Amino acid sequence: MNIGEVAKMVELPIKTIRYYEEIGFIQPRRSANGYRSFRDSDVHKLAFLGRARSLGFSIEDCRILLQLYENDTRASADVKQIAQEHLIRIDAKVKELQAMRNTLSHLIEACAGDDRPACPILLDLAMLN
Amino acid sequence: MNIGEVAKMVELPIKTIRYYEEIGFIQPRRSANGYRSFRDSDVHKLAFLGRARSLGFSIEDCRILLQLYENDTRASADVKQIAQEHLIRIDAKVKELQAMRNTLSHLIEACAGDDRPACPILLDLAMLN
DNA sequence: GCTTGACCCTCTAGTGGGTGGAGGCTTTAG
DNA sequence: CTAAAGCCTCCACCCACTAGAGGGTCAAGC
Numbered sequence: 001m002n003i004g005e006v007a008k009m010v011e012l013p014i015k016t017i018r019y020y021e022e023i024g025f026i027q028p029r030r031s032a033n034g035y036r037s038f039r040d041s042d043v044h045k046l047a048f049l050g051r052a053r054s055l056g057f058s059i060e061d062c063r064i065l066l067q068l069y070e071n072d073t074r075a076s077a078d079v080k081q082i083a084q085e086h087l088i089r090i091d092a093k094v095k096e097l098q099a100m101r102n103t104l105s106h107l108i109e110a111c112a113g114d115d116r117p118a119c120p121i122l123l124d125l126a127m128l129n
Numbered sequence: 130m131n132i133g134e135v136a137k138m139v140e141l142p143i144k145t146i147r148y149y150e151e152i153g154f155i156q157p158r159r160s161a162n163g164y165r166s167f168r169d170s171d172v173h174k175l176a177f178l179g180r181a182r183s184l185g186f187s188i189e190d191c192r193i194l195l196q197l198y199e200n201d202t203r204a205s206a207d208v209k210q211i212a213q214e215h216l217i218r219i220d221a222k223v224k225e226l227q228a229m230r231n232t233l234s235h236l237i238e239a240c241a242g243d244d245r246p247a248c249p250i251l252l253d254l255a256m257l258n
Numbered sequence: 259g260c261t262t263g264a265c266c267c268t269c270t271a272g273t274g275g276g277t278g279g280a281g282g283c284t285t286t287a288g
Numbered sequence: 289c290t291a292a293a294g295c296c297t298c299c300a301c302c303c304a305c306t307a308g309a310g311g312g313t314c315a316a317g318c
Contacts, residue, residue, distance in 0.1 A: 004294065014295090019276060033284060035295055044255070051254045056229045059275065069251045079250050080242035087233050094226045100185045101219050104212060113209035121208050122198045125180045126173070133265065143266090144306060152304095162313060164266055188304065 001038040010046045017046060023059065025049055025066065057086055130167040139175040146175060152188065154178055154195065186215055 007014045020026055021036070026045050028036040048069060052062045061082055068074045103124075110120040123129045136143045149155055150165070155174050157165040177198060181191045190211055197203045232253075239249040252258045 002295075013277080015277060016275085018296095023275095033295080034297095035284085047256060048254050051256060053275090054229075055233055055254075056226070065251070065254065068248075069255065072246055074246045074248070075244040076240055076246060076248035076250075077242045077244060079248045080237060080240045083233060083237050083240070083250050087230065087237060090226050090230050090233065094223060094230065097185070097219050097223050097226070100183075101216065101223065104184055104216050104219065108209060108212050108216060111205055111209045111212070113206045115204040115206060117201055117203045117205060119197075119203070119205035119208045121205075121212050122194070125177050125184075125194065126198065127176060127180060131266075142306080145304085147267095148305060162266080163268095164313085182304090 001043065003036050003038070006038045006043055006046065009043060010050050012046060012050050020046065020049060025063070055086075056090060057082075061086060130172065132165050132167070135167045135172055135175065138172060139179050141175060141179050149175065149178060154192070184215075185219060186211075190215060 001009075003014050003017055007017055010017075012020075017026075018036075021028060026038075026042045028038045028042050031037045045066065048066060049062055052065055053059075057065065064082060065079065068079050107121045107124050112118070120129065130138075132143050132146055136146055139146075141149075146155075147165075150157060155167075155171045157167045157171050160166045174195065177195060178191050181194055182188075186194065193211060194208065197208050236250045236253050241247070249258065
């Protein structure tokens with residue numbers, strides 16, 4: 001398979017697939033013309049990576065998850081730990097964003113949003129309130 | 130004021146303050162020895178920027194907000210619009226993270242987390258479930 | 259006067275995770 | 289035979305800083 005076909009199958013941009021090769025996630029063979037030639041196993045890995053990335057795992061997490069996936073003697077505890085640590089980071093991020101959201105929505109409510117200059121949002125940013 | 134003192138006052142790293150000068154947010158004077166010499170107005174702007182950034186506004190949003198802040202003939206509607214658009218982006222991000230969170234926490238619950246290789250997390254990533 | 263340590267300076271390069279584009283092959287359809 | 293689509297590499301760029309090298313300056317203590 002050529003890269004374009006693979007890209008459609010796994011729903012990843014071509015550039016991303018080339019990048020994943022560059023960072024060692026996959027090692028597709030090459031055809032005589034120099035084109036990358038993907039095997040099913042490459043496609044499978046790319047799908048795995050796409051799914052892991054869509055769950056927010058970092059590239060380095062993905063690298064470890066992929067190794068664990070390919071290691072038949074893995075301990076599920078190792079996988080679970082990575083997932084749990086990731087969940088904690090997600091929770092922290094959600095909390096942070098919700099705090100922003102709260103502040104911001106209060107400020108927006110308080111702002112007249114007309115053609116006059118007075119603005120509680122700017123007052124808050126300037127900490128003059 | 131020198132940069133170190135300012136950094137403590139506005140609780141921004143020194144490097145960040147220099148970066149904010151580089152991108153044109155502030156133009157502190159220079160002392161004879163080449164040190165940056167900050168006026169109250171610079172400190173005030175930095176505090177404004179720090180607060181805006183902590184609410185998640187992008188650098189370019191901050192640039193516009195700062196201009197509006199310094200423009201006495203602004204319309205509060207312009208400020209409000211920027212804030213509303215930002216709120217929409219935050220909401221989208223929160224939703225995205227919560228979707229990840231949901232999937233991830235279900236998978237974590239389903240995973241034994243012991244020394245055996247069987248792992249629902251990896252099965253999900255490989256989309257073999 | 260000298261040293262020490264805390265400051266400050268500039269400049270370059272790196273982070274993560276790709277993305278965009280230039281410039282140039284190859285393949286495929288008509 | 290030609291045009292379009294597809295593929296290749298390489299370099300630069302995105303955001304918002306951050307790290308570090310290499311060096312100048314200043315204040316306190318001896």
